[in-house]
Amino acid sequence: MPSLGQKLRQEREKRGLSIEQLSAQTRINVQYFQYIEADDTASLPGGFFYRSFVRQYARLMELPESDYQATLDQSLADESAQSVGRATALPDRPIEVPPIPTGRFDAALELRRWAWRLGVLVLVIALCSGVYTFWERWGLQREEERIAAARVEPPAQKPAEKQQTAPQPPPVAPVTPPPAEQPAPLQASILPQTAEIPASGAVRLIIRATEMTWVAVWQGDKQLFADVIRPGETRGFGSPNQLRIRLGNAGGVQMEWNGQAVDPVGPKGQVRTVVFRPDGYSVVQPPPPPTETKPDGQG
Template sequence: MPSLGQKLRQEREKRGLTIEQLSAQTRINVQYFQYIEADDTASLPGGFFYRSFVRQYARLMDLPESDYQGELDRSLAEDASQSVGRTTALPEKTIDVPPIPTGRFDTALEMRRWAWRLGILALVMALCSGVYTFWDRWRIQHEEDRIAAAKAEQAAPKPAEKQPAPTQPAPTVPAPQPQAPAEQPPAPIQASIIPAAPEVPASGAVRLIIRANEMTWVAVWQGDKQLFADVIRAGETRGFGSPNQLRIRLGNAGGVQLEWNGQAVDPVGPKGQVRTVEFRTDGYSVIQPPPAPASKPDGQV
């Protein structure tokens, strides 16, 4: 039957451990492990240390106390009987030595740590995503408000103080003599608005070129289909074509120059006024706005 020291050595060799590795884990001198495996209790400091070293050794090997307690007590008893007359005797009192750390991995504790880390990471990502979403919505809303304000400013009629502008040429219209000069001033303007090649080409039986001298809101329809609706800034040119008919609506009639099938079109209205013009293969017509209702004298219904 193997002794306690032989049994411990066999368990150590099964696990492929060296005495040096045991010493590094327990902080016990290498020689003491060698004395234990050789059952040389006399070379150990005393019975107390022998019992403590053996228990630590056995716990590292995962041996239950029942496997070595009897052999440990027997070895201590023999050593005590042999030490009669010596100045130092093995202690009779049993001292329980607490187990040393085995360095095992605590799975539950590590899982809780990782859960905390993942939770904090998810919270930070959600916070960053919320901040970015708020900023992106604010930027888009700000841009839409700016564009809507620009379109509304161009599409809305000018204030009342600019409406009397169409009445200024009224004194020259009734006079028979100014009729001929009235047709002559547009001539140089017409020559200046017909370029050699338009910036935006148009094709079809009805071809229309729109050049903006001022910022103007423009909408173009081909029958019931809307082809264009946006603001044209000064210096920009747009071209449209249709096989039969085009209808346009200008928010600033005097702020654009029109060219129909290669011919310059006389101004369809003064600046700041809304006009609708219909272009066909045989001609074009300006759809005048309905007249304002006449005010009735006081007392009439």
Template sequence: MYDGTSERNSTRTNCRRGVEFMQPAGDILRSERERQGRTLAQIADELCLAQDYVRALESGDVNSLPGTFFYKSFARQYAAILGLDDKLITPYLSALSAAEETSNVNAGIRVPEPLVEASNRILFPDVPLGWSVFGLAAVLTVCSMFYTWWNQPRPVSAPTAGIQRPAPVVPVQDVSLKPAEAEGASGVVLKLSATERTWLSIRSGGREVFSGVLQPNESKTLTGLDMATMKVGNAGGIEIRWNGKPIGPLGVSGEVLTVRFTPQDFEIVPPPPRQEL
């Protein structure tokens, strides 16, 4: 019977090795920041991250970050902000990847934990969640592009013109779809409004439909999606209307979350459990 003991022991061993690889990279970043006279708060603001995450980057504390992939992505972005050649930290990050692959090979099958407590089932349907490491990695690969501040919106296809039929001359009527009609016609409709600077990555149908940074008071609308998976780097800095319905705050400022939307419901994908050293 699987009890997770061997997996935890293997993961802890590889986490210790990961810290050994990450610590020199964090030392390089911290030393250069201090040499430039910049504070943690300044770096956190430029990365659009919480200060605790920046502190974890410098100390090599992978358990305080959503995962190893985040550490490597944020470390490269941190180096770019400081003007460092990322070749200085690449050897440590590559060694960390090797340790993580060993951990993944030895990992057993995990049983997904419930998404919400019973008290929250009114807001979130009781849908079983499957966790795919490879699927998550595909979504998160766009994080490495964050520091380029790419914010070019994708062109939206023009609506198909309706069939015109002969009719008497009458006053023009508003033919825009109501929220319920738009929902049925378009599948998933997302309207995103930033209250703080927030980076986003949205995928649908196996391809990336948007990746970039929304500035405060900037909005983005996506329509015609069968389903969508959104990665948000500042959960407290974004307001979302899903199929015309506002949803509550996803999290706090600086929190990184993944949300999956379908025409019927949406769910916050839980991060992998933190491993103790």
């Protein structure tokens, strides 16, 4: 009569299944299936695992419970008999058992413990407070330094230094203007005594900055000047035909053309281009923004 392991192996082979496939379905080690089919119960971890693995194996093979229950009951009986007959081994030396707590409360010891805990807590709080205070003071100092640096203005240059750094006007051919167009005396409120005035030219222009302004000056296609002038600085230019200037801050300058004060050409912070000629001057208006072309049918 075949054993339980032989029956399980025969049923597995009839179905064309391998032990590896059974292991993948049940998550049981392949080697344990081999022990079960060989009826090698001693190589399994224990009787409990043997009975559990056999039940899962038999249910996969659709074996009736009567074919394997007697074998499992015999395995359980053998395991119980072995546990009853096994003698309990006693140690050769006495076991040291710690004394049982008496339940007494040592007030002095507990007070010292709480005092130590409180001291550690106070030390941690003091350390955190010191670090936070240092961080706040350091951030406040940095902020004050940043504000102080932002308030510092560049030192004003001396008039003599301005004359040395100011670009000289290009040489132009002397043109004698008509008597009616002789330039009037320069106004002291617009032009300081240190301003550089062109010696000759049909177009004579004086620019005095009241605010920091970027200025560029052209004579035809030739650029005469392009730089930032600071409040109080003055620049003078001359040309036989025309001068074209571009202001980065139209409201930050005062200009004089052929001895006449020029009205403001634009508000502060706006860019303006002005063309000066012997007979007059004009402000070049910026081109209008491009309009978007909407598809037909849309408003």
